[in-house]
Amino acid sequence: MKLERVEIVHVAIPLVSPFRTSFGTMTTKDTFLLHVVTDAAEGWSEFAGDPEPLYCSEFVAGAEIVLRDFLLPRVAALPVLGTAHLAPVLDGIKGHELAKAALETAVLDAELRSYGMPLATYLGSVRERVPAGVSVGIKESVGELLDAVEGYLAEGYVRIKLKIEPGWDLEPVRAVRERFGADLPLQVDANTAYTLADAEHLRRLDAFGLLLIEEPLAENNLYAHARLQQRLATPVCLDESLHNARDTASAIAMDACRVVNVKPARVGGYLEARRVHDVAHAHGVPVWCGGMLETGIGRAPNLALAALPGCTLPGDTSASSRYFAEDITEPFVLVDGHLPVPRSPGIGVEPLPEALRRFAMGRRDLYT
Ligand code: OSB
Numbered sequence: 001m002k003l004e005r006v007e008i009v010h011v012a013i014p015l016v017s018p019f020r021t022s023f024g025t026m027t028t029k030d031t032f033l034l035h036v037v038t039d040a041a042e043g044w045s046e047f048a049g050d051p052e053p054l055y056c057s058e059f060v061a062g063a064e065i066v067l068r069d070f071l072l073p074r075v076a077a078l079p080v081l082g083t084a085h086l087a088p089v090l091d092g093i094k095g096h097e098l099a100k101a102a103l104e105t106a107v108l109d110a111e112l113r114s115y116g117m118p119l120a121t122y123l124g125s126v127r128e129r130v131p132a133g134v135s136v137g138i139k140e141s142v143g144e145l146l147d148a149v150e151g152y153l154a155e156g157y158v159r160i161k162l163k164i165e166p167g168w169d170l171e172p173v174r175a176v177r178e179r180f181g182a183d184l185p186l187q188v189d190a191n192t193a194y195t196l197a198d199a200e201h202l203r204r205l206d207a208f209g210l211l212l213i214e215e216p217l218a219e220n221n222l223y224a225h226a227r228l229q230q231r232l233a234t235p236v237c238l239d240e241s242l243h244n245a246r247d248t249a250s251a252i253a254m255d256a257c258r259v260v261n262v263k264p265a266r267v268g269g270y271l272e273a274r275r276v277h278d279v280a281h282a283h284g285v286p287v288w289c290g291g292m293l294e295t296g297i298g299r300a301p302n303l304a305l306a307a308l309p310g311c312t313l314p315g316d317t318s319a320s321s322r323y324f325a326e327d328i329t330e331p332f333v334l335v336d337g338h339l340p341v342p343r344s345p346g347i348g349v350e351p352l353p354e355a356l357r358r359f360a361m362g363r364r365d366l367y368t
């Protein structure tokens, strides 16, 4: 393939309700789509980050500069454009996994479309539909939380994840357990809000039979997570701390995590995400696909990943309606607690022109 044009489309899509985590409150999905045009086909992807570096160090305006000034010039200089050739030349740029993932995914979408191959086939997915979990934000009251969980369970979600932080942990978890029973698959995500000094407090969560506790401690501190795991019966799951397959191998070897959340954006794209999956699966460590409140453009390829054999726990791959009144693609609809894995070439979806017109805040060519 030959690179002809790369365009950025800023979008802002209101969330159906504010999403509060230990690091902040989101009310809008405010990001950009990347549109790659080659001589063979076109591809789309979505930058998974936000305007502010609260979940991770990357952010929307920074990613645009990184793509324009550092990533795209290296890719444009390749003698032949192909997805497999990207990571070796992008490796020279430190970090910026989310920006790299956006570029790699758009090129991969174009390349797979040129072959007529769905991403799920390319990755080696083994399922036609994947069970859907849902991530429930921090609420003003336990009553409000119980209403939200009840609504999601009525829709058919098969697993609930509660966002927690100091002051919002034991009480909401106990309330959800008491109300919905011991059989509800339930887990929590702290987004780095605790320290090792909280180990005894977190140990009290063991009483609630949680599937896992996600990223309880500071990012990248595998040592502290391993120390915590020694004191908890609840499996520790890492999100923010895992940036590639090598980190994942180290974390598993150190017993810093017993479950892996794989987010393609966080590890630089779907090729590395597949390797993260493979290394965890080879160790018998369960994997699930996380989310970043993506629009359909980001959700579609995540569903292909979630259909890999090692993804044995339901992911945060929820239906479009959990996030948006109107998605930018054909909406993903929950059927019997599951979402379908896209079967069309590439990521399997594209922006609906009418929705794109309405949600687009601006377009810029990054490469022509
Ligand atoms: O930590 O998993 C996280 C959303 C934005 C940023 C980080 C996280 C999340 C979620 C929701 O938990 C995932 C989703 O439903 O897309």
Ligand code: MG
Binding pocket: 189, 191, 214, 215, 239, 240, 261, 290
């Ligand atoms: Mg998380």
